[in-house]
Amino acid sequence: MRKTVWLILGIGAAALNGSAQALPEGPGKATYQRACGACHSANMVLGRGMSRDQWGTVVTDMIAKGAKIKDADLPVIVDYLAKSFPPGAAPASTPGRRRAGGGFGLTMGPNDRQVVDPAAEARGRTVYIAECLTCHGSKARGSRDDAPESSRGPDLVRSLVVLHDRYGNTIGPFLAKGHPMQSGKPSASLTEPQIKDLSHFLHAMVDETLRSGPYRQPINVLTGDAKAGQEFFEGAGRCGSCHSPTGDLAHIAGKYDPVSLQQKLVFPRTFSLGRGGRAASSQPVMVTVTPPTGAAVTGTLAHLDDFNVALRDSTGAYRSWKRTAELKVEKKDPYAAHVELLDVYSDKNIHDLLAYLETMK
Amino acid sequence: MSHWGRAAGAGVLMTAGLAAQILNPATLLQPTPDTWPMYNGDYSGRRFSKLEKVNAANIDSLSLAWVFRIGAGESGGAIKATPVLLDGVLYFTIPDHVWAIDARDGREVWNYTWESKGGIHIGNRGVAVYGNWLYFETPDCNLVSLNLKDGKERWHAPICDLDQFYFGSIAPLVIKNHIITGVSGDDLDIPGYIESHDPETGALQWRWYTHPDPGDAEAKTWPSVDAMMHGGGMTWGPSTYDPELNLLYFGTGNPQPVIAGKARQGDNLYTESIVALNPDTGKLAWYFQPSPHDTHDWDAIEVPMLIDGDVDGKPRKLLAQASRNGYFFVLDRTNGKNIVSTKFANANWAKGLDAKGQPIPDPAKMPQPDGALVSPNQSGAANWPPPSFSPQTGLFYINASDAWSIYYIYDDNEKPEGWAGNDRGGHSQSSLEAIDYRTGKIVWSHKWEGAGSRAGVLSTAGNLVFTGDAANNFVALEATGGEPLWHANLGSSVTNGPMTYELDGTQYVVVGAGDTLWGFAMVRKQ
Missing domain, CATH: 1.10.760 (Cytochrome Bc1 Complex; Chain D, domain 2)
Known part of the structure; x- marks a missing residue:
């Protein structure tokens, strides 16, 4: 069935196949695909890079939101993601995602998003501190509301000049027209490399604001008595x-x-x-199934819905029954x-x- | 903030379009059972079918008629679209892809692939049809029109700016000569809006921003014009329409920044609101706000369902929404006045109701640096999967979750932006609920085993309710009492709203689960 579909799809199949091939091989890949693949495309994880703890947080979050992942599969999936997508990982096939460095499950924005170069970002920060900080604030989110008139500047993270920019191609022309700077020098005096560096810094500030940015951890939960x-x-x-x-x-x-x-x-x-x-x-949920005739069977719950029940008994054997009015099912959740x-x-x-x-x- | 766009020439082209029309927009007012001409089946959003060939007495004969796998395999892409049916062909989408398949046997007629420039590929709810043309949104912010016959592109028109992290996901809605489009995206602090486009050219007819104009009384629900203009409120839910009142209804999404509300004190209108607009002009008629000053990402975009019913013995034009925040609202849809506000699921975040029937958020249950245990969780008591209403039983059917999670503030800088926090972990228990629309009382509730039923719902005159459970089953329940009668394990959870139609005397029930569309029918050869 699937092969036929590929042939019919033509271009579409190539596009879909392209991302399919990009998912790296490794232990747990099949488990990951089975558990996550029905809803999430490979793009959801490609280009991400997170620690095992962070991936664990993402996957357990998904479980809380309804993902059907068995207890035994959780570490397998997290291991696969942590090994395939460690911090700093970024496959060449998704250049725009490199900066994501720890995304939260969604690949957002344009494919041709600027890839922030950390060295250029650091140089750009120096330019920013020297010429822009007073009016646009330490995080480029604009001046404080109580700032004096002379040093008020807009939020650059929300600036269309910045958001439409790639490597200085809109920031450069904007500054060339003339814009006040802290040093009093004309903004047109900024060199092309300085503008490019500034662009990297400003895009880094935008990236920080995204869900994939650094503000993804609780600050302090130890406040109790x-x-x-x-x-x-x-x-x-x-x-x-x-x-x-x-x-x-x-x-x-x-x-x-x-x-x-x-x-x-x-x-x-x-x-x-x-x-x-x-x-x-x-700890597993335990279940006791009592058929109309025969002995009750207790084991770890394997599956339960309105129509069927399944368990693994004390010998590890899998057993299932069709649910009827005469079949008694008692569930015991250790976390109730x-x-x-x-x-x-x-x-x-x-x-x-x-x-x-x-x-x- | 509404304004008229380029609408010149629409009248002339309209006339030309009518000549070879497959679907006259006027027929949308009275859909026949051999069609399902829009996302919700009809303008009311009830997802109720008068078909009764498949019914509670014979449901045991319902069996598999066909299967269509989109073949996306591990690249994923669950079918969240409800197929649109016209002239025996089903049209549906996943992000960047459209398929036309034979509604009798699931064989492909054509497919179309859009080459993407980016955007969040979280889901696409489907297509709209007008004349000979099909319309859908792409994640990279385009409205695309295809020829129904062969899937060839006719034109595409921009609906948003990808660089600002907007994206497209909803099924457009056709009202007269308007193609209504909405936008998604809440990564940066950007304003939401809804638009109307010319069906022949894609040109903008009007745009309505989901915030007041500076100077309006409602603008006082924001601390500043800057906060208001970057205050979110995306329009990613399905719209409904009352032709008699000529009002378009839709819900708006969360305010921005999403989790940290300290830089946007106030109710934050018109985010988290149910809104009525004139579809010809984009002019606001009324609004009602399910979640004033939301800090939990509880978009109020769930179907604003139109019910014609009796309240206190008087016939009324009503609008009902089971909102993501756990409250069930019934409004008078002529003026937005509240009739019912009740909880349909566990909710611990409100201190009570205000005089307008809107919940009052409890500051203690807003996200905190050290965590606040909140119910429902971020996924909500309900979400985008469509509910159903049966005029036969008078019941509103919704898959509801009693859910808890802990909400944290992550960014305690003086000017948080974007999300600046999130929720984590959680416990969730889902049930199919049948709610009396007149009172909000839960008449019956069928608890699923475990969490995670996010399936849409279909009800039929066969005294049946179709939906998905939490264990990959597609289930039919008896509509009056909620007893599960029939099921099929689809190997993946139901990921869309089921739909039904009759062709050549056979009633089909079609449902999407993951990357597969399933067609069920009583298929004995006659």
Whole structure:
């Protein structure tokens, strides 16, 4: 079927095939494709470069948003992405994406987007600080509202002159017409290399603003009160009925960074990667199936919908049944208490609990 | 901010176009069951079919008639479009691609590929048809017109600026001699707008920005003209239309910057709003805002569905939306006045309702540097997948999610831009809900096993509701009580809104799942 379609498609097939070939080989590729490929094109990941922790965040986010990824497949997919698309990776086939350096799942903007050269960006920053900073601000987002009239300048990240620019080709002509500069020199005196460097710096400021930019991490989640957290742990949270600070939670703060630990605490099912990227898989949901005749079977849940149920029993064997009124199915989610808490605890409780868990180094 | 564009010559060309017309726009007012002439099937957005050959009594005979794989394979591209059906041919899209296939057996008639210059390829909702021509949007900001017969390009016209990170994704809508287009994109702080184009030339007829003009009373919902002019509000949802009132209805997306709201204090009109415009002029008739000062990316672009029904014994022209923020709204669509505001899913972000029936956001549940647990999550209680309304049962059917995630501010600079934060992680439980439009009460709710049902919904006079569950099944449920009657595992979750039609006495039900379009029917040879 697929081959036939390629032939009929002609040019279309070539285009589709082109991106298909670009996905690198490696262990876990098939798992990645099965789990993610139905909705996401290869373009979604090509040209990205992130650490294993960052890829883990992206994939667990997708699970939370409905992606159907089995617990066992999560580390396989994250490993494939982390190995294929490490920080700084950028295949030559997608030049416009190089700067993305840690995108958040979407390939945005024009294909011919300027590829920021870090060395030129650094030189351009020097030009910017010398001539532009006073009016356009440290991040090129314009002057403060309370700036004196004489040093007010517009937001350059939102400037069409900048957004339409490629390597100085609109910024250059704009400055050649004459524009005030901090040094008092005429803007037309800027050299072509200086304008190109400035262009790299300004595009870097635009890229920073995008979802693929550096503002992709919580700043500080350790704001809670450990003592109040302990009280909640032992009291209203009823955490002690399953967990112990000296048992399963001993050294938990050493296993996860604070943000991951906060996520793990609130959403244990979807967040299952540890500090340094070790796989720390979630506990499986258990299910007991009782047929109208015969013995009940308990095992780890493999699949459940309105029509069928499947499990792996204690010997590891896969078994499935058609669901009927006579077939009893009992599901047991080890994280059910965490789900119940979602409507119970306050943000303060969460921050306090995290502060308490952080004491368990 | 509305203004007239280049509309000269449209009248003359219109007349020429009518001569060899396959689809006269007037026929859009009364679609026949052998057509599905626009994204939602008709102008009301109800996605209800009067067909009943396939019904709750015989659904067990429904079986596979045909399969069409777009063959995109690992390059992906899920079918989010609802096919448009005319003269026995289905037309549908993924980003940059259009297919025409035989509605009786799924065989390809033609395909078209647009050579892309970029843009986000997250999805394309499909085509519009007018006369002999087909229209669709591309991720790189073009409205393209093809010849229905052979898929040859007739012209393309710009609808947005790729350099500002806009992109195209929606199915255009035809109203009289207007092709209504919307725009997507929320990476930089840019204004949203909706446009009308000439069907013969692509020329702009009017553009309406999703923000007030400086000096309007509504402009006071922004701290500055600069914030307002860069305040977002994309128009990436489907529009509906009331021919009697001559009003076009659509929802607008999130304000910008998306997550960090500190530089845009106020309600931020007309982002996150349900809007009524005159489609001939682009002039605003009324607005209602489901999410004042949104900080959670809860675009109010879900179908603004038109229901003609009784409220307190009086016939009313209504508009209903199950909004991404977890609230179900019913408005009087003649004037935008609120009739019902209720939660249809878990929502912890509002302190209550204001006098206009709009939720009041709780500052404590806006994103925080150390995280705020918010329900629903960023994907929302509902999202773009279309709901359905059955006039037979009086029920509004929607796949809803009870969902939680933690929202963070990432950029605490004094002037955050773009997103400047995001949500992470989460827990989600989805159900198909049947809501009484008169009260917002949930009459029945069918809980799916697990998270992630984002399927669109179709209801029919056969007392059936078709949708997807959270386990790759295409499911038919009994419409009055919600009992699942029939299913087929499609190997991928349902990714569009199912549609139905009758050709040569056979009723077909067509649904997209991942890269495959499936046609079901009772196919016994007569």
